Amino acid sequence: MQYVRWDGALELGIPEIDAQHKKLVDLINELYTAVQEKHTAEALQRILQGLSDYAKVHFATEERYFREFGYPEARIHEQQHQDFVSKVADFQEKFEKGETRLPMEMMAFLRQWLVKHIQRSDSRYVPLFEENGLASAKKAEASVF
Numbered sequence: 234m235q236y237v238r239w240d241g242a243l244e245l246g247i248p249e250i251d252a253q254h255k256k257l258v259d260l261i262n263e264l265y266t267a268v269q270e271k272h273t274a275e276a277l278q279r280i281l282q283g284l285s286d287y288a289k290v291h292f293a294t295e296e297r298y299f300r301e302f303g304y305p306e307a308r309i310h311e312q313q314h315q316d317f318v319s320k321v322a323d324f325q326e327k328f329e330k331g332e333t334r335l336p337m338e339m340m341a342f343l344r345q346w347l348v349k350h351i352q353r354s355d356s357r358y359v360p361l362f363e364e365n366g367l368a369s370a371k372k373a374e375a376s377v378f
């Protein structure tokens with residue numbers, strides 16, 4: 234089910250980053266489907282753990298480029314990543330305690346955070362990443378002419 238739709242509004246034109254964001258969207262949609270289909274708490278926890286693990290991989294990728302390219306807004310951006318990781322950990326903890334109203338609140342948070350973070354924060358590093366050769370071939374070519 235498409236709880237978060239992957240479309241042009243989320244694409245940054247940096248292939249490696251777009252592929253990772255798309256995978257995060259897929260994982261959120263997978264979790265949503267599992268919530269809708271009333272899968273067991275264990276099944277939901279497994280997907281949530283996978284989402285959390287992959288988010289960390291993705292954040293590490295961005296942060297590695299921040300260091301490599303000297304991104305001036307790295308510190309505040311990394312703080313946002315950490316806030317997300319701890320918020321997801323909070324959800325996991327509540328989940329383990331058997332809080333039942335959790336899933337929709339969690340889904341709304343995940344969608345809102347990811348969409349807003351990509352559009353308002355990730356979009357800010359795009360020019361720097363492009364300057365350092367990470368743009369898609371099509372986009373790089375377009376900027377030459």
Ligand SMILES: [Fe+2]
Nearest residue numbers: 295350354355
């Ligand atoms: Fe980010």
Ligand SMILES: [Fe+2]
Nearest residue numbers: 254295351355
């Ligand atoms: Fe990102």
